[in-house]
Amino acid sequence: MRFITLVLAVLLSITIVPDAAAQERVKPFVLAAQSEAPFEEAVITTREKLESAGFAVIGDYRPYESAAVLVVTNDSLKAAAKAVDTGAWAAALRVAVTGVDDTVQISFANPVYLAIAYRLEDPLTDTRQQLTDLLGYLEDFGSDKGMRPKALGKYRYMFGMERVDDVYKLGTFDTQDAALDAVEAGLGDPAIPASKVYRLDLDESTTLFGVAMSGEGDEAQYHDDAFQMSIVDFHDLKGTAYLPYEIRVQNGVVTALHMRYRMAVHYPDLSMMGKHSFMTLRPSPGAIELLLKSVVSQTGDQ
Numbered sequence: 001m002r003f004i005t006l007v008l009a010v011l012l013s014i015t016i017v018p019d020a021a022a023q024e025r026v027k028p029f030v031l032a033a034q035s036e037a038p039f040e041e042a043v044i045t046t047r048e049k050l051e052s053a054g055f056a057v058i059g060d061y062r063p064y065e066s067a068a069v070l071v072v073t074n075d076s077l078k079a080a081a082k083a084v085d086t087g088a089w090a091a092a093l094r095v096a097v098t099g100v101d102d103t104v105q106i107s108f109a110n111p112v113y114l115a116i117a118y119r120l121e122d123p124l125t126d127t128r129q130q131l132t133d134l135l136g137y138l139e140d141f142g143s144d145k146g147m148r149p150k151a152l153g154k155y156r157y158m159f160g161m162e163r164v165d166d167v168y169k170l171g172t173f174d175t176q177d178a179a180l181d182a183v184e185a186g187l188g189d190p191a192i193p194a195s196k197v198y199r200l201d202l203d204e205s206t207t208l209f210g211v212a213m214s215g216e217g218d219e220a221q222y223h224d225d226a227f228q229m230s231i232v233d234f235h236d237l238k239g240t241a242y243l244p245y246e247i248r249v250q251n252g253v254v255t256a257l258h259m260r261y262r263m264a265v266h267y268p269d270l271s272m273m274g275k276h277s278f279m280t281l282r283p284s285p286g287a288i289e290l291l292l293k294s295v296v297s298q299t300g301d302q
């Protein structure tokens with residue numbers, strides 16, 4: 001009887017412990033370090049550290065004053081991204097340098113968080129460890145309590161809103177090359193307030209573009225990167241590594257994550273109402289969709 005009790009206790013511990021570990025909460029951003037170095041010096045130093053460790057810096061985006069986003073990738077990120085249908089969004093990781101008062105924050109989008117959100121098979125724990133070894137570690141941030149992995153893997157802000165696979169459908173082309181040509185032309189058109197930050201070719205069938213969006217005035221401000229961030233990124237620790245937005249071109253089909261998913265998953269604690277809320281940006285999902293469609297509107301089927 002004593003032996004049976006012992007066996008049952010061991011079996012119970014096997015079933016309980018993994019479940020408890022699986023429920024560990026995760027947050028969207030990682031604060032690596034804070035520095036009193038001059039802003040540009042911090043950007044250069046961060047870039048050098050990333051490149052010395054084998055990360056390719058494929059984009060350097062300056063969305064507003066004292067803010068830089070270094071977009072990086074490597075073979076591990078690309079392999080993880082290609083393994084699943086929703087993985088391309090994780091192929092280019094964002095590292096931010098942000099001046100806040102008299103300090104500079106070095107932060108990055110948490111690859112472990114994104115791996116869960118974008119349903120990767122690779123948890124990207126090695127990538128996170130590599131970045132913290134390189135840049136440092138102070139804390140995870142972006143959500144007071146964090147997200148449980150199970151909830152994050154099927155995340156939507158609220159009932160009826162979009163999940164990771166509910167994307168903007170921007171255009172369909174006969175070939176991948178035709179789609180790529182259209183996106184390149186649109187992002188290079190000075191009349192369209194969207195421009196290319198980077199292009200990452202994962203393979204012959206999948207390419208990811210980083211897109212900077214700008215706009216002024218009552219309507220155009222809603223697709224403007226700086227305006228959106230002025231509403232949602234109001235805490236002391238800055239989520240600058242939310243930027244830039246992405247366009248995916250896959251087998252001739254051009255898509256982008258829906259803003260009601262992409263912004264919500266990066267800022268899961270944002271309230272629905274109030275000055276710093278999704279309601280303040282209520283026109284933004286439609287404005288972003290229209291702008292990104294205009295990038296590919298010259299040819300192709302909308």
